[in-house]
C-alpha cells in the first residue's frame with residue numbers, strides 16, 4: 381500500500397468520464413494507490429473533515445480540492461455531483477452496473493466507471509443498452525476480468541416479464557417525481573405503488589421471517605435477474621422509503637416491482653404472474669394503513685423533481701427500442 385501524503389495530493393487517474401459519479405472517481409484513485417477510499421478521502425480533507433457519505437455532494441471547498449487532485453477545473457467537476465434525493469439509491473448503498481457498458485469500457489481501454497443514471501432506485505435496466513442492471517462485483521475497482529456477459533437465453537415470456545418490471549419502475553418514477561399522470565391501465569396511485577413496493581420488500585410478519593419478494597416464482601433463467609433476499613429479516617415496525625432506497629441489488633428491486641405491477645394492473649395476463657393471485661391479508665392491511673391519507677409514507681419521499689433535476693434525468697433518455705408497455 382502506498383501511503384497518501386495529505387499536503388500534496390495529485391491523483392494520476394484518467395479524468396472523470398462524462399456521467400461518472402464522484403464516488404466512482406474517488407474509488408478509481410483509491411484503487412490506483414491501493415488504499416481504502418475512506419482513507420484517501422480523509423487525506424484529501426485532512427484539515428477540513430468531510431464525512432465520506434457526502435462524497436457525491438461535496439462542499440465547494442472539497443470539490444475544489446478534488447478538482448486540484450484530479451487536475452480538472454472545479455466547475456467541470458461540479459457537473460458530476462449527485463445530491464441525495466428520494467429517487468436515488470441511498471448514499472453509500474452499493475452500486476448497480478450494466479455488464480454491456482462495462483465490456484465497452486474495457487474495449488475502449490477506459491477505466492470501469494459508475495454512471496449516475498445507475499443510481500436511480502426505480503431504474504432496473506441500462507438506459508443505453510436496455511439490458512438488466514446487475515449488482516457490482518465486490519472487487520470492482522481492481523477488476524480485470526470480463527463481466528459475466530454470458531446472458532442466459534430468455535424465452536419470449538421471460539423477456540416480457542423483464543419488460544413489464546422495467547417499464548413499471550420507470551412509469552412510477554415519472555409519476556412520483558416528474559408529475560406525470562398515473563396510467564389508466566393501473567389501479568391505485570403512485571403513493572400506493574410506493575407503499576406496496578416497501579411492504580413486499582420487508583418482513584411484515586410478527587416474527588423473524590422472509591419478505592414477500594422471496595416468494596416470487598421464476599423460471600431458471602429468470603432467477604438470475606429476479607429474486608428475493610437471502611436472509612430472514614426482523615419484523616418491520618415502520619414502512620420507510622429510505623429503507624427501500626438501501627436495496628442495492630437490482631434483482632431484489634425487480635422482485636418488488638414485479639409484485640407491485642401485478643397487484644395494480646387492471647388486466648392480469650396469467651403468464652405475467654409472479655406466482656400467486658392475491659396478496660396475503662396482513663400485507664394488504666399494512667399497505668392500506670401505510671397509504672391512508674394521514675400516513676407519513678404518503679408524504680415522505682414524494683417530492684417532485686425540481687425542473688432542473690428533471691431535465692437532468694431526461695438527459696439519459698431510454699434509448700432502447702423495446703416498447704414501454706405501461707405508457
Ligand SMILES: [Zn+2]
Pocket residue numbers: 478479480481482506507508509510
Ligand atoms: Zn449499458
